[in-house]
Amino acid sequence: MLEADLHQVYGIDLSAPDLLRERSWRWLKVRILGLLSTKSRTHRHFYPPQEAG
Template sequence: MTRSWAELLPQWLLIETDLHEVYGIDVGTGILRDRPWRWFKARVYGLLVTESRLARHFAPPPDDTRKPRRR
């Protein structure tokens, strides 16, 4: 499922951290000014389909806090 930028951008801290961890991209270097929008968009959408903070934010793991069954 594709997320809108209105949903994604409020999670900028997760995006920034994941870009560095997953792709080695340090946004503080100004690299985003030198790259086309398509390049950035592909990487952010890539974060949604890989193991990342951003992916977990939008698709958290199932709650496994069910009570154990009695025997």
């Protein structure tokens, strides 16, 4: 879910060699937290749509 959202929203391909070694944990954390404020699978997971009724 996170991998797909990071690719769809930010264009980040986690399978790229050494990507995560070249970036800080803060860099990744900021992007993951950003997924919570955009329409994404991650957002829907933590904030499921309210059922009508």
